[in-house]
Amino acid sequence: MNIFQSLIHTLKFILFTALLFVRPVIRVGCGGIAGISLFCTLFIFTFMRQETTPLFAFLWIDLGMTAVLWLYDVLIMLVAPDGFQLIVMV
DSSP, X not given: OOHHHHHHHHHHHHHHXXXXXXXXXXXXXXXXXXXXXXXXXXXXXXXXXTOOHHHHHHHHHHHHHHHHHHHHHHHHHHSOOTTOOOOOOO
């Protein structure tokens, strides 16, 4: 292994460690926004059926935050060291 490959592996490991360290904050933040948005979507759907604009806005926010959480885990797995498996507790 030459110096360039060793440097790439080291940088990937540093990025992986930083992303994994920040993961709980990202999960709480995006999960909280997604949960509040889901609650608002259900509230509008139940009590204000004639209002469709906020219903779809909250629905898109909920789907977007869920996608960000999923893509963040995919990003972590892309820079993960060989043989690493991320076990997620939901």
